[in-house]
Amino acid sequence: MALSGIQIYKLLPQTNCKECGFPTCLAFAMKLAAKQVELGSCPYVSDASKKQLAESAAPPIRLITLKAGTEVKAGNEVVMFRHEKTFYNKPGLFVRVKASDPELAAKAAKADAYKVNYVGMDFTVDGFAVEADGGDFVGAVKAVRNMTRRPLILIADDAALLDSALSLLAGESALIYAANSSNYEALADVAKKYKAALVLKADSFDAFADLTQKVQAKGVEDMVLDLGGKNLGEWLARSTQARRLAIKANQRALGYPTIFFAGQSGPEKEAVYAAQAIAKYAGFVVLDTFTPELAYALLVLRENIYTDPQKPIQVQPGIYEINSPNADSPVLVTTNFSITYFSVANEVEGSGLPAWLVVTDAEGMSVLTAWAAGKFDAERIAKAIKGFDVASKINKKRIVLPGHVAVLSGELEEELAGWEIRVGPREAVDLPAFMKQVLN
Amino acid sequence: MPIEIPKDKWPGSIKKVTLGGTSAEGGTRAKSVTVGGETTLPYLHFEAPTPNKPLIAIEIKSHKPDDWSPLLAEIWGDAMNDPARWAQKAEEAGADLIVLALTLADSPDDAVKVVKSVLGATGLPLIVWGPGQAEKDNDLLVPVAEATKGEKLMLGICEDKNYRTIVAAAMANGHVIQARTPMDVNLAKQLNILITDMGLPADRIMMDPTTGALGYGIEYGYSVMERLRLAALQGDAMTQLPMIVTPGFEAWKAKESKVGEGVPEAWGDWKARAIHWETLTAIALVESGADIIVLRHPESVKRVKDTIEELVTV
Ligand code: B12
Ligand code: SF4
Numbered sequence: 001m002a003l004s005g006i007q008i009y010k011l012l013p014q015t016n017c018k019e020c021g022f023p024t025c026l027a028f029a030m031k032l033a034a035k036q037v038e039l040g041s042c043p044y045v046s047d048a049s050k051k052q053l054a055e056s057a058a059p060p061i062r063l064i065t066l067k068a069g070t071e072v073k074a075g076n077e078v079v080m081f082r083h084e085k086t087f088y089n090k091p092g093l094f095v096r097v098k099a100s101d102p103e104l105a106a107k108a109a110k111a112d113a114y115k116v117n118y119v120g121m122d123f124t125v126d127g128f129a130v131e132a133d134g135g136d137f138v139g140a141v142k143a144v145r146n147m148t149r150r151p152l153i154l155i156a157d158d159a160a161l162l163d164s165a166l167s168l169l170a171g172e173s174a175l176i177y178a179a180n181s182s183n184y185e186a187l188a189d190v191a192k193k194y195k196a197a198l199v200l201k202a203d204s205f206d207a208f209a210d211l212t213q214k215v216q217a218k219g220v221e222d223m224v225l226d227l228g229g230k231n232l233g234e235w236l237a238r239s240t241q242a243r244r245l246a247i248k249a250n251q252r253a254l255g256y257p258t259i260f261f262a263g264q265s266g267p268e269k270e271a272v273y274a275a276q277a278i279a280k281y282a283g284f285v286v287l288d289t290f291t292p293e294l295a296y297a298l299l300v301l302r303e304n305i306y307t308d309p310q311k312p313i314q315v316q317p318g319i320y321e322i323n324s325p326n327a328d329s330p331v332l333v334t335t336n337f338s339i340t341y342f343s344v345a346n347e348v349e350g351s352g353l354p355a356w357l358v359v360t361d362a363e364g365m366s367v368l369t370a371w372a373a374g375k376f377d378a379e380r381i382a383k384a385i386k387g388f389d390v391a392s393k394i395n396k397k398r399i400v401l402p403g404h405v406a407v408l409s410g411e412l413e414e415e416l417a418g419w420e421i422r423v424g425p426r427e428a429v430d431l432p433a434f435m436k437q438v439l440n
Numbered sequence: 441m442p443i444e445i446p447k448d449k450w451p452g453s454i455k456k457v458t459l460g461g462t463s464a465e466g467g468t469r470a471k472s473v474t475v476g477g478e479t480t481l482p483y484l485h486f487e488a489p490t491p492n493k494p495l496i497a498i499e500i501k502s503h504k505p506d507d508w509s510p511l512l513a514e515i516w517g518d519a520m521n522d523p524a525r526w527a528q529k530a531e532e533a534g535a536d537l538i539v540l541a542l543t544l545a546d547s548p549d550d551a552v553k554v555v556k557s558v559l560g561a562t563g564l565p566l567i568v569w570g571p572g573q574a575e576k577d578n579d580l581l582v583p584v585a586e587a588t589k590g591e592k593l594m595l596g597i598c599e600d601k602n603y604r605t606i607v608a609a610a611m612a613n614g615h616v617i618q619a620r621t622p623m624d625v626n627l628a629k630q631l632n633i634l635i636t637d638m639g640l641p642a643d644r645i646m647m648d649p650t651t652g653a654l655g656y657g658i659e660y661g662y663s664v665m666e667r668l669r670l671a672a673l674q675g676d677a678m679t680q681l682p683m684i685v686t687p688g689f690e691a692w693k694a695k696e697s698k699v700g701e702g703v704p705e706a707w708g709d710w711k712a713r714a715i716h717w718e719t720l721t722a723i724a725l726v727e728s729g730a731d732i733i734v735l736r737h738p739e740s741v742k743r744v745k746d747t748i749e750e751l752v753t754v
Binding site: 081114115301 | 441
């Protein structure tokens with residue numbers, strides 16, 4: 001847990017010698033707590049203090065990175081609620097395939113090729129979990145690895161089998177599932193040999209704390225916890241408890257990300273189970289079902305929950321060309337909130353109609369939010385039209401406003417003398433029809 | 441190594457709100473329902489049980505809407521032309537309450553008539569929304585409130601610009617109020633203060649913190665609900681009210697649910713996607729403390745009900 005300025009002060013020499021450039025040790029401690037200076041600026045810190053300070057700076061939940069051709073990270077979280085700061089590492093979405101499944105390669109290929117765009121960002125699944133369920137496990141791992149560059153989770157409890165499979169994955173960081181109190185020694189050895197991370201299973205937090213320490217003693221640092229549990233209520237409770245123990249109680253022995261299997265009661269419930277896991281603290285989520293509609297919904301939910309609440313997703317203000325506009329194409333005005341921009345841009349683009357899209361600086365707010373907050377008013381719109389020199393690009397001085405801010409048209413006429421102000425439809429879906437029928 | 445699980449003990453708790461008047465209270469509802477009463481964050485059984493599980497309301501309209509997704513038109517069919525039948529079908533689909541949304545086309549007489557016919561068709565407690573324009577809301581909701589004394593309806597949707605008349609009508613006729621603010625803790629508190637200052641007891645108000653759909657601002661709704669619930673548990677009286685949210689309305693406005701053609705292939709099957717959209721929007725809000733969840737599609741109702749059941753089963 002991060003130390004306060006006062007706590008840090010107690011670890012400093014307290015001689016106020018000023019060599020760090022601050023008048024007192026306390027002043028320096030305050031700067032350290034705010035992470036504005038480096039400890040190295042004080043030449044007199046004892047080794048014991050250095051160690052304590054380094055430990056306190058370690059993240060309460062260990063960062064685990066799985067890596068192959070792409071990588072996925074979990075851990076490093078610092079809060080219980082996203083509004084307190086933000087959630088950092090989006091839970092990795094993995095698709096499980098079983099070694100005995102004759103369709104395994106096809107299933108993996110379909111999920112691997114999946115890509116969906118949400119407000120300008122391309123999302124994919126993060127990797128695959130291959131399960132040894134009696135079929136040819138090593139062959140299955142080989143087949144999946146030939147199909148995808150994404151990181152793998154290997155589900156097996158036989159150390160020799162895991163060893164053979166991991167030997168195929170040189171240079172990668174995979175995740176092994178799962179060690180318990182009876183097999184951890186053999187699995188920890190394999191994990192160590194291949195620098196893989198290891199999932200642990202236990203019945204209680206007491207048992208988890210013992211197990212993580214034993215595995216650590218075997219030389220494995222990267223661990224992930226499978227908390228178990230029987231239903232949504234219990235998963236929520238355990239997940240919350242694990243997060244609190246790591247973050248609020250500073251329990252190092254439990255400071256690891258968690259993994260959750262969403263397909264436990266069939267595909268009907270999978271979306272809901274995965275949704276709770278995404279919102280409530282999972283580090284890795286394993287799906288049994290892959291369908292585009294499920295993946296899309298979960299990827300969007302994950303993006304929403306992990307968006308930094310301090311900064312809405314925005315696009316750069318400016319004048320955007322859609323479908324190669326010319327001097328006779330219409331000028332549409334909107335805000336720089338990503339969701340708003342893409343709602344409009346996608347509609348216009350899909351219609352094939354050319355247009356200039358003027359994106360004003362509305363501090364990343366939607367049309368109505370920005371209007372209500374005074375960030376999308378006649379003055380700002382006029383400033384954008386002039387600032388981006390829209391007039392030089394077109395023959396006819398005419399702009400189209402979003403229907404929701406029809407009230408602005410009067411004022412805008414004053415701000416933009418000589419321009420025609422048109423009010424468009426309220427929803428972007430209706431823009432193409434409006435452009436065809438009303439403009440021209 | 442013995443690990444002690446950190447538990448929160450909160451000074452505050454959420455008030456209980458009861459909807460639906462039975463014959464004992466001069467109404468005609470088969471039974472009343474109660475929400476609220478929480479003493480900790482949602483479903484943390486290791487701290488406290490969930491005293492009243494969240495309820496599902498299904499939204500119907502006084503006139504068949506022409507801007508709803510064809511998927512909704514398909515599932516409700518002809519019943520959409522007859523609010524009484526629509527309400528019955530909603531009850532069969534598992535609704536705990538009905539939301540009847542009036543429209544601009546309704547006259548005050550029509551409004552009273554349609555509310556009465558829905559009350560006659562189902563024994564479930566009823567929530568009535570005006571069409572969403574201040575003056576028209578007042579025109580319709582006041583006579584409805586008067587004609588249904590004893591039924592303990594919830595009337596909405598009150599906002600800061602438009603609450604006085606509706607609150608007065610609710611006060612005089614024993615109804616409950618749905619108070620909406622745009623995703624802001626302080627605005628929510630302020631509206632609750634204004635409404636209670638008029639004399640309506642706090643246990644006859646539900647907060648509607650406003651939500652956005654999955655992909656369209658749900659993170660704001662999600663976080664403001666978590667913040668409202670935390671403030672309430674910490675003891676801030678004017679946030680200690682149960683919450684009603686409208687994920688059905690928001691999710692079915694999204695292009696993902698509304699249309700099946702001209703969308704990216706990566707969006708997958710339309711119907712399955714639309715249900716996921718409504719369900720996941722709702723589940724996120726259930727996790728952040730919703731007490732009444734207003735939905736539109738029977739399949740989402742089933743999934744969200746199952747989820748709540750599983751969350752409250754220890
Ligand atoms: C999410 C949200 C917020 C978020 C901000 C999100 C953001 N980055 O903008 C937060 C919580 C911060 C917020 C704050 C506020 N909000 Co707010 N918010 C919303 C909410 C729920 C959704 C907005 C949204 O994202 N919509 C999606 C985007 C895509 O919509 P859009 O930008 O309008 O774009 C659509 C159309 O306008 C059209 N379009 C866009 N561009 C163009 C261009 C052309 C040419 C055309 C034809 C069409 C077109 O296409 C798009 C898709 O159809 C709405 C209510 C709701 N459910 O709609 C309230 C809402 C917009 N907020 C409102 C208010 C009042 C506020 C606050 C002032 C409240 C306050 N005092 O705190 C603040 C202002 C911000 C501030 N002071 O910092 C009110 C506005 C009321 C009004 N009519 O004036 C609303 C309507 C809620 C309500 N019913 O009261 N809000
Ligand atoms: S250099 Fe070290 S000992 Fe000297 S004042 Fe700064 S913190 Fe204190």
